[in-house]
Amino acid sequence: MAYDDQNIFAKIIAGELPCHKVYEDDHSFAFLDIMPRTAGHTLVLPRTAAENILDIDAESLAHLMATVRKLAPKIVKAMDADGFILQQFNGAAAGQTVFHLHVHILPRKEGGRLKHHGSEDNMADEKDLEAVAARIRAEIDA
Numbered sequence: 001m002a003y004d005d006q007n008i009f010a011k012i013i014a015g016e017l018p019c020h021k022v023y024e025d026d027h028s029f030a031f032l033d034i035m036p037r038t039a040g041h042t043l044v045l046p047r048t049a050a051e052n053i054l055d056i057d058a059e060s061l062a063h064l065m066a067t068v069r070k071l072a073p074k075i076v077k078a079m080d081a082d083g084f085i086l087q088q089f090n091g092a093a094a095g096q097t098v099f100h101l102h103v104h105i106l107p108r109k110e111g112g113r114l115k116h117h118g119s120e121d122n123m124a125d126e127k128d129l130e131a132v133a134a135r136i137r138a139e140i141d142a
């Protein structure tokens with residue numbers, strides 16, 4: 001499948017659709033998932049147009065993972081979590097629903113619930129998302 005430059009995440013990176021942004025740099029962009037599986041569920045994207053992990057050059061992938069490595073501990077701290085899961089889906093059969101490469105960071109608390117992936121039952125309240133994004137941004141800027 002060819003990269004579709006009208007996908008939701010391409011539009012978010014371009015500023016054509018809103019998001020609760022937590023971080024951006026020359027290579028990457030990170031914002032909250034609107035259907036969080038845990039509080040603080042963050043998506044980290046490369047700016048470059050890539051559908052999945054097989055569709056990105058090694059250098060851009062390294063930049064993306066460096067951002068994941070930088071943000072994960074900040075998100076864990078901001079959310080008072082105890083650990084985190086990284087998830088990354090390739091292809092519809094694997095559960096990918098938005099076809100711009102992204103890494104999920106899911107902070108986990110001991111005994112905390114992990115909700116279903118991509119379930120509309122998880123749709124978050126805008127105010128809650130903005131409060132979480134503010135906590136994460138403050139930790140990144142600290």
Ligand code: 5GP
Pocket residue numbers: 008019020031032033034035036088089095096097098099117118119
């Ligand atoms: P995938 O299944 O492709 O790995 O994950 C796509 C993720 O994007 C899902 O976790 C879903 O909740 C999230 N998502 C879908 N549409 C939007 C949107 O418009 N804005 C944001 N922030 N997240 C979205």
